[in-house]
Amino acid sequence: MSGDADAIVVGSGPNGLAAAVTLAAAGLRVQVVEGAGTPGGGCRTEELTLPGFRHDVCSAAHPLALASPFFRRFGPAARGVRFAQPQVVYAHPLDGGRAGVVTRSVAETAARLGDDAAAYQRLMQPLADGGMAVADAVLSSMRRPPRYSRALAVYARHGLRSAAAVARRFRTEEARGLFAGVAAHTMLPLDASPTAGVALLLGSLAHTVGWPVVEGGSARLTDAMIEAIVAAGGQVETGHWVRSLAGLPPAAATLLDVSPRTFLALAGEALPARYRDALSRFRYGFGACKVDFALSGPVPWRNEAARQAGTLHLGGGFEEIAAAEAQVGRGQHPDSPYVLVVQAGVADPARAPRGQHTLWAYCHVPSGSAVDMTARIEAQIERFAPGFRDLVLARSTRTAADEEASNPNYVGGDITCGAQTVRQVLARPVARWNPYRTPLRGVYLCSAATPPGPAVHGRCGELAALTALRDIFGIRDQPDLSALQPCATGTRSPQ
Numbered sequence: 001m002s003g004d005a006d007a008i009v010v011g012s013g014p015n016g017l018a019a020a021v022t023l024a025a026a027g028l029r030v031q032v033v034e035g036a037g038t039p040g041g042g043c044r045t046e047e048l049t050l051p052g053f054r055h056d057v058c059s060a061a062h063p064l065a066l067a068s069p070f071f072r073r074f075g076p077a078a079r080g081v082r083f084a085q086p087q088v089v090y091a092h093p094l095d096g097g098r099a100g101v102v103t104r105s106v107a108e109t110a111a112r113l114g115d116d117a118a119a120y121q122r123l124m125q126p127l128a129d130g131g132m133a134v135a136d137a138v139l140s141s142m143r144r145p146p147r148y149s150r151a152l153a154v155y156a157r158h159g160l161r162s163a164a165a166v167a168r169r170f171r172t173e174e175a176r177g178l179f180a181g182v183a184a185h186t187m188l189p190l191d192a193s194p195t196a197g198v199a200l201l202l203g204s205l206a207h208t209v210g211w212p213v214v215e216g217g218s219a220r221l222t223d224a225m226i227e228a229i230v231a232a233g234g235q236v237e238t239g240h241w242v243r244s245l246a247g248l249p250p251a252a253a254t255l256l257d258v259s260p261r262t263f264l265a266l267a268g269e270a271l272p273a274r275y276r277d278a279l280s281r282f283r284y285g286f287g288a289c290k291v292d293f294a295l296s297g298p299v300p301w302r303n304e305a306a307r308q309a310g311t312l313h314l315g316g317g318f319e320e321i322a323a324a325e326a327q328v329g330r331g332q333h334p335d336s337p338y339v340l341v342v343q344a345g346v347a348d349p350a351r352a353p354r355g356q357h358t359l360w361a362y363c364h365v366p367s368g369s370a371v372d373m374t375a376r377i378e379a380q381i382e383r384f385a386p387g388f389r390d391l392v393l394a395r396s397t398r399t400a401a402d403e404e405a406s407n408p409n410y411v412g413g414d415i416t417c418g419a420q421t422v423r424q425v426l427a428r429p430v431a432r433w434n435p436y437r438t439p440l441r442g443v444y445l446c447s448a449a450t451p452p453g454p455a456v457h458g459r460c461g462e463l464a465a466l467t468a469l470r471d472i473f474g475i476r477d478q479p480d481l482s483a484l485q486p487c488a489t490g491t492r493s494p495q
């Protein structure tokens with residue numbers, strides 16, 4: 001580490017990089033320090049199985065990147081990043097070849113839901129008509145009430161409820177299954193609040209921006225941010241785990257893209273006891289066990305429309321998924337788990353050699369689990385796509401314990417860096433007017449453990465950086481991110 005930076009960012013996940021981009025755009029010299037051998041944290045792409053098969057190691061579907069005010073300002077498209085939209089946004093296969101199917105059009109989605117067509121349209125149309133209103137409110141600093149809109153009123157009415165409560169308006173297995181599948185992204189039992197809020201946010205984004213994959217892999221988004229940082233004179237160093245704040249070179253501001261648990265370890269006794277206690281009460285959620293497959297052909301989903309879907313939620317009807325998630329909540333490993341699947345190849349065929357495919361899948365497990373769920377995930381896919389197993393050329397599995405070993409932000413394999421309970425959605429990681437500020441002057445938290453929480457949107461990083469710019473550098477104006485130039489090369493290894 002060179003020691004001449006105005007600001008140091010520890011961690012190069014999307015939030016760390018968004019913080020660095022924001023600081024660099026304000027004219028500061030920025031140094032990013034990453035522990036892993038490759039930058040990007042939860043936004044990376046690697047040949048995990050066979051040569052030529054490019055797998056998204058973590059994030060794959062990117063509705064929140066498209067909706068994010070940070071990325072809208074940064075302008076990925078102008079930097080060569082293309083979002084590829086599948087024809088079907090997400091599908092929920094059911095036994096017997098049936099499926100709930102969501103496309104960009106609310107009307108078309110509703111029309112496939114038979115008796116639930118009107119109920120779906122009543123719930124989703126106002127949210128979709130509101131455009132970015134819900135996403136802007138959820139991705140805001142949440143310290144000013146958003147401007148009234150009908151979409152926000154609908155969202156406010158249901159957002160803090162449980163998926164189980166809101167799904168009661170649906171009668172068909174297809175509509176109830178769709179709601180369960182998207183609500184279960186929260187990684188909480190479906191009778192817990194605010195699982196409906198997550199379902200409505202992600203469900204409405206399906207209609208407003210879609211759930212695209214990044215052409216060539218999620219890492220392209222990471223590369224674009226690194227190129228902008230480096231072009232502005234910043235540095236990104238990999239392979240350097242930071243063990244204590246005292247070990248960092250002096251800089252006016254330090255932004256930490258780390259979990260509250262890591263922050264406690266880095267700062268030690270320097271933090272006041274009350275803040276330490278509050279941070280140590282931060283709760284982490286379920287873990288995830290992920291399997292990436294190299295396939296000799298497309299997945300033979302029994303349901304035709306499912307073959308065009310970018311994302312699929314597996315596990316059967318609402319009750320079956322709720323039971324599986326409740327089991328995980330009790331510390332058990334379900335035999336028939338809820339499985340999230342992304343088939344990037346339907347929108348981005350270049351992810352694998354011609355005619356072949358990658359498949360991304362994970363299921364939820366108890367925190368810290370070292371249980372390999374590969375067989376159970378495969379059985380769930382085979383249930384809705386008989387013949388799937390015959391296509392598998394290679395697979396690569398990461399248990400929840402492996403997730404944590406590869407990225408300390410995923411405590412116990414919790415890929416959301418903190419349970420999304422109502423309390424932790426509203427006050428994350430501790431209840432403070434500005435949660436990015438810490439009691440240590442010049443030290444800020446900027447990971448997904450801060451608002452607005454998990455997913456690739458960069459807003460935690462951007463909002464933390466804006467706080468640091470105001471506090472330390474007296475810069476109050478929003479830096480112009482679009483002015484940052486791209487450049488050819490990015491990372492640098494430790495010296």
Ligand SMILES: Cc1cc2nc3c(=O)[nH]c(=O)nc-3n(C[C@H](O)[C@H](O)[C@H](O)COP(=O)(O)OP(=O)(O)OC[C@H]3O[C@@H](n4cnc5c(N)ncnc54)[C@H](O)[C@@H]3O)c2cc1C
Nearest residue numbers: 011013014015035041042058059060061242415448455456
């Ligand atoms: C399997 C999986 C699937 C996902 N799917 C999606 C998806 O489809 N769509 C979506 O939007 N989101 C998805 N996510 C969530 C998304 O990846 C995260 O919410 C997001 O990456 C959080 O960004 P972050 O910058 O806060 O943290 P991270 O991306 O976790 O990055 C933190 C970085 O900090 C580094 N670090 C931590 N401690 C130190 C230290 N002491 N010293 C140096 N470096 C350190 C880590 O190595 C890491 O690189 C997924 C995550 C996982 C794991």
